[in-house]
Amino acid sequence: xxxxxxxxxxxxxxxxxxxxxxxxxxxxxxxxxxxxxxxxxxxxxxxxxxxxxxxxxxxxxxxxxxxxxxxxxxxxxxxxxxxxxxxxxxxxxxxxxxxxxxxxxxxxxxxxxxxxxxxxxxxxxxxxxxxxxxxxxxxxxxxxxxxxxxxxxxxxxxxxxxxxxxxxxxxxxxxxxxxxxxxxxxxxxxxxxxxxxxxxxxxxxxxxxxxxxxxxxxxxxxxxxxxxxxxxxxxxxxxxxxxxxxxxxxxxxxxxxxxxxxxxxxxxxxxxxxxxxxxxxxxxxxxxxxxxxxxxxxxxxxxxxxxxxxxxxxxxxxxxxxxxxxxxxxxxxxxxxxxxxxxxxxxxxxxxxxxxxxxxxxxxxxxxxxxxxxxxxxxxxxxxxxxxxxxxxxxxxxxxxxxxxxxxxxxxxxxxxxxxxxxxxxxxxxxxxxxxxxxxxxxxxxxxxxxxxxxxxxxxxxxxxxxxxxxxxxxxxxxxxxxxxxxxxxxxxxxxxxxxxxxxxxxxxxxxxxxxxxxxxxxxxxxxxxxxxxxxxxxxxxxxxxxxxxxxxxxxxxxxxxxxxxxxxxxxxxxxxxxxxxxxxxxxxxxxxxxxxxxxxxxxxxxxxxxxxxxxxxxxxxxxxxxxxxxxxxxxxxxxxxxxxxxxxxxxxxxxxxxxxxxxxxxxxxxxxxxxxxxxxxxxxxxxxxxxxxxxxxxxxxxxxxxxxxxxxxxxxxxxxxxxxxxxxxxxxxxxxxxxxxxxxxxxxxxxxxxxxxxxxxxxxxxxxxxxxxxxxxxxxxxxxxxxxxxxxxxxxxxxxxxxxxxxxxxxxxxxxxxxxxxxxxxxxxxxxxxxxxxxxxxxxxxxxxxxxxxxxxxxxxxxxxxxxxxxxxxxxxxxxxxxxxxxxxxxxxxxxxxxxxxxxxxxxxxxxxxxxxxxxxxxxxxxxxxxxxxxxxxxxxxxxxxxxxxxxxxxxxxxxxxxxxxx
DNA sequence: TAGAAAACGTA
DNA sequence: GTACGTTTTCTAG
Numbered sequence: 001x002x003x004x005x006x007x008x009x010x011x012x013x014x015x016x017x018x019x020x021x022x023x024x025x026x027x028x029x030x031x032x033x034x035x036x037x038x039x040x041x042x043x044x045x046x047x048x049x050x051x052x053x054x055x056x057x058x059x060x061x062x063x064x065x066x067x068x069x070x071x072x073x074x075x076x077x078x079x080x081x082x083x084x085x086x087x088x089x090x091x092x093x094x095x096x097x098x099x100x101x102x103x104x105x106x107x108x109x110x111x112x113x114x115x116x117x118x119x120x121x122x123x124x125x126x127x128x129x130x131x132x133x134x135x136x137x138x139x140x141x142x143x144x145x146x147x148x149x150x151x152x153x154x155x156x157x158x159x160x161x162x163x164x165x166x167x168x169x170x171x172x173x174x175x176x177x178x179x180x181x182x183x184x185x186x187x188x189x190x191x192x193x194x195x196x197x198x199x200x201x202x203x204x205x206x207x208x209x210x211x212x213x214x215x216x217x218x219x220x221x222x223x224x225x226x227x228x229x230x231x232x233x234x235x236x237x238x239x240x241x242x243x244x245x246x247x248x249x250x251x252x253x254x255x256x257x258x259x260x261x262x263x264x265x266x267x268x269x270x271x272x273x274x275x276x277x278x279x280x281x282x283x284x285x286x287x288x289x290x291x292x293x294x295x296x297x298x299x300x301x302x303x304x305x306x307x308x309x310x311x312x313x314x315x316x317x318x319x320x321x322x323x324x325x326x327x328x329x330x331x332x333x334x335x336x337x338x339x340x341x342x343x344x345x346x347x348x349x350x351x352x353x354x355x356x357x358x359x360x361x362x363x364x365x366x367x368x369x370x371x372x373x374x375x376x377x378x379x380x381x382x383x384x385x386x387x388x389x390x391x392x393x394x395x396x397x398x399x400x401x402x403x404x405x406x407x408x409x410x411x412x413x414x415x416x417x418x419x420x421x422x423x424x425x426x427x428x429x430x431x432x433x434x435x436x437x438x439x440x441x442x443x444x445x446x447x448x449x450x451x452x453x454x455x456x457x458x459x460x461x462x463x464x465x466x467x468x469x470x471x472x473x474x475x476x477x478x479x480x481x482x483x484x485x486x487x488x489x490x491x492x493x494x495x496x497x498x499x500x501x502x503x504x505x506x507x508x509x510x511x512x513x514x515x516x517x518x519x520x521x522x523x524x525x526x527x528x529x530x531x532x533x534x535x536x537x538x539x540x541x542x543x544x545x546x547x548x549x550x551x552x553x554x555x556x557x558x559x560x561x562x563x564x565x566x567x568x569x570x571x572x573x574x575x576x577x578x579x580x581x582x583x584x585x586x587x588x589x590x591x592x593x594x595x596x597x598x599x600x601x602x603x604x605x606x607x608x609x610x611x612x613x614x615x616x617x618x619x620x621x622x623x624x625x626x627x628x629x630x631x632x633x634x635x636x637x638x639x640x641x642x643x644x645x646x647x648x649x650x651x652x653x654x655x656x657x658x659x660x661x662x663x664x665x666x667x668x669x670x671x672x673x674x675x676x677x678x679x680x681x682x683x684x685x686x687x688x689x690x691x692x693x694x695x696x697x698x699x700x701x702x703x704x705x706x707x708x709x710x711x712x713x714x715x716x717x718x719x720x721x722x723x724x725x726x727x728x729x730x731x732x733x734x735x736x737x738x739x740x741x742x743x744x745x746x747x748x749x750x751x752x753x754x755x756x757x758x759x760x761x762x763x764x765x766x767x768x769x770x771x772x773x774x775x776x777x778x779x780x781x782x783x784x785x786x787x788x789x790x791x792x793x794x795x796x797x798x799x800x801x802x803x804x805x806x807x808x809x810x811x812x813x814x815x816x817x818x819x820x821x822x823x824x825x826x827x828x829x830x831x832x833x834x835x836x837x838x839x840x841x842x843x844x845x846x847x848x849x850x851x852x853x854x855x856x857x858x859x860x861x862x863x864x865x866x867x868x869x870x871x872x873x874x875x876x877x878x879x880x881x882x883x884x885x886x887x888x889x890x891x892x893x894x895x896x897x898x899x900x901x902x903x904x905x906x907x908x909x910x911x912x913x914x915x916x917x918x919x920x921x922x923x924x925x926x927x928x929x930x931x932x933x934x935x936x937x938x939x940x941x942x943x944x945x946x947x948x949x950x951x952x953x954x955x956x957x958x959x960x961x962x963x964x965x966x967x968x
Numbered sequence: 969t970a971g972a973a974a975a976c977g978t979a
Numbered sequence: 980g981t982a983c984g985t986t987t988t989c990t991a992g
Contacts (some may be wrong), residue, residue, distance in 0.1 A: 639973065645974080645976085714978035722977080888979095916979070
């Protein structure tokens with residue numbers, strides 16, 4: 001095909017429906033076969049081909065094809081199970097015409113193109129792209145707005161029923177945006193006929209205006225908070241992921257696999273007798289005559305063709321989807337479910353081979369530029385940094401790897417050191433791109449919002465790049481995709497994911513770096529080995545992304561990923577980067593005090609024991625207590641050692657034994673010293689002088705975060721001694737720390753999900769919930785209630801959240817198991833709805849293998865059907881707890897995601913520093929404290945909205961002070 | 969020297 | 980009774 005050629009592409013499937021509805025019904029005289037659409041189609045084709053010969057029309061096709069939908073099981077269904085879900089079956093009169101129209105196409109001597117799994121529009125887009133690349137012109141015979149995105153200088157459309165050309169100007173006139181913006185426009189408006197969601201409340205007019213103002217969808221969604229209209233802003237924020245999904249759905253594929261190339265579409269001469277035979281069979285007399293005249297054929301000589309009439313329901317037949325979960329995964333070729341299709345992709349990835357020799361080590365800017373160009377072309381790039389430390393806040397960049405297509409990955413070394421081994425350390429290895437040059441180019445790529453940067457645990461790379469002045473704009477994280485799909489079933493580290501999904505065991509870091517004291521850091525590894533390792537990581541990451549993203553979609557979990565996971569990456573990275581000030585002096589003073597106290601207690605212990613021994617050794621201690629001294633009540637742990645846990649020692653102390661009391665005291669002091677006052681100063685970053693914890697997003701089965709290095713979610717608070725450690729967490733000069741925590745959030749969630757009238761009422765009235773419980777259970781008035789009664793009710797309330805057992809409650813309260821059982825019985829009599837909820841949750845978990853939070857997050861419990869009663873019971877309790885703990889975790893996640901913008905909008909400079917499950921810690925200028933608290937409370941208390949309207953109010957307590965102890 | 973076990977800090 | 984991470988001791992290699 002050359003630039004003088006002109007390709008005509010007829011959207012056959014769309015035409016069928018339009019002709020059927022627009023034209024008067026027509027039946028074959030002889031037998032009543034409905035043929036209206038066929039007649040319209042034949043007339044249209046004939047006219048097009050005749051006009052083509054009239055050179056004065058100016059448009060002469062040299063290539064021609066008619067394109068059809070093949071099946072409704074397209075990749076879009078895989079992306080979005082609801083796609084075209086509201087399509088009803090085609091009218092009975094239309095069904096037999098699908099096959100006839102294909103026959104007609106062949107009778108016209110025209111190629112009839114259809115591809116399994118793709119829509120006609122994708123095939124059209126692909127051919128149009130190919131023709132444009134050849135420099136040729138394309139005319140698409142359709143008026144479907146879904147195709148308007150293809151219109152440009154080389155591609156136009158033609159509406160055969162209205163005899164109207166559609167070019168760039170017509171698209172702009174009709175929709176107010178240029179054709180290249182049609183995708184974004186459709187993503188916003190959605191499409192009710194195809195069941196594309198879009199953003200509620202946004203029609204074509206609003207969409208065009210928004211796109212005019214913000215340029216494109218990504219920018220609009222990013223800056224949605226600036227929009228003045230309340231409802232519109234909320235919807236754009238709330239349904240951003242839905243808009244992105246819609247965009248994926250409306251974007252036509254230009255790489256549809258095609259059996260016939262452009263040259264195969266060259267227009268063949270009309271075969272008069274062949275066409276007339278078909279037309280006679282259809283009994284289209286007028287058209288038969290015209291064709292006979294034009295082709296100089298004697299129609300009387302031609303026998304009518306034998307045309308098979310079959311009910312071809314392939315084009316738009318009913319969907320036979322069984323549901324999102326597929327049993328044995330054996331996809332039937334006629335009706336694969338979305339999950340089965342996702343699994344199909346997983347199967348394909350599982351057999352992929354890894355060729356480490358194919359990886360490239362990039363050592364000059366030209367090559368780097370070429371790879372970056374390739375990434376731009378793809379629009380998606382897997383990215384991974386290699387450094388010398390697991391601490392992103394201290395790590396030095398050794399290099400980075402890129403992968404834009406499976407199997408094609410490269411490593412870019414930047415700071416590898418020569419392993420000379422002298423004490424001064426080797427210099428830089430020769431032949432590495434200067435860091436500044438490479439990062440300048442990388443910045444352009446990573447900060448481009450149209451490039452999707454895919455990583456495994458991207459928060460780490462985000463922080464490393466941020467420290468080099470680069471902020472990744474659009475990201476996907478394979479760890480988080482896995483977490484959304486599989487929370488509760490194994491880990492989400494790259495090695496585990498690679499083995500699970502790709503059947504490939506990656507090169508182990510310890511195999512290239514060694515282990516222990518003489519382990520190498522990555523910058524000391526030779527470039528060849530480094531390339532094999534680092535490029536493999538990027539390769540694996542991209543392949544995982546290709547497998548996991550469809551998994552998320554197929555299971556209907558995209559909203560969980562988009563609303564609760566992906567946005568948190570940058571939020572947490574910023575919190576970690578800020579860190580918190582910890583006063584070294586205070587900790588050092590406390591360490592001294594604790595050391596003295598521990599030493600004194602240790603002397604007493606040795607005195608009481610009558611010998612010196614290692615007090616820190618439970619083994620030695622057990623021997624002394626239960627062996628040498630023969631104290632009663634000794635129990636053994638599962639390894640046969642004497643158990644010496646605090647609660648046991650407390651019991652002994654209560655019987656008047658002095659030694660156990662002293663052990664408990666000693667343990668408390670040494671715990672505080674070793675874990676907190678001694679360890680924390682070591683975490684103060686020498687550069688920032690602050691402590692930067694690391695939050696794990698995918699560590700828990702319920703959706704909670706986890707904090708480590710150091711863990712700032714378990715700083716002591718229960719004892720007076722412990723609280724003193726909190727005084728070392730301080731605000732910088734001129735600032736205050738603000739602590740804001742949800743009051744009773746898990747019990748509120750329980751009241752909501754289990755729908756318990758008394759609980760809901762109590763929270764609505766702001767009543768003391770434990771006292772209310774006690775009053776209901778024991779008939780004691782709240783006024784003047786004994787502390788012990790309330791304490792027991794409180795323990796029961798917590799027990800409920802934890803999936804209560806008589807054994808556990810008895811343990812907690814120090815009562816007999818039978819008595820605890822009575823309490824539970826009474827509780828369920830007063831709150832039968834709770835028991836119903838617990839039973840229903842267990843049943844759901846047994847049935848599905850997972851449970852869900854109110855926002856749809858899943859936690860898996862594959863062992864809930866274990867034949868081991870202990871294992872089963874444990875899984876049941878966990879399954880009962882997960883929706884409650886997890887929903888609360890989701891709520892605070894939502895608050896955190898909104899918080900930075902809310903503070904910025906209020907022009908407050910407060911910074912969110914820490915999260916402790918139901919508490920957020922901020923650092924704010926002294927004079928903004930009151931305003932900040934108001935904004936923080938507002939965001940936290942409304943965090944479930946607008947997705948969920950809780951049946952109980954959420955309440956947040958907040959206070960400000962110079963240190964964490966006083967603020968809490 | 970790596971990993972399990974026991975203990976204990978938090979929500 | 981739920982969910983975590985860190986420290987120390989102790990054992991196996």
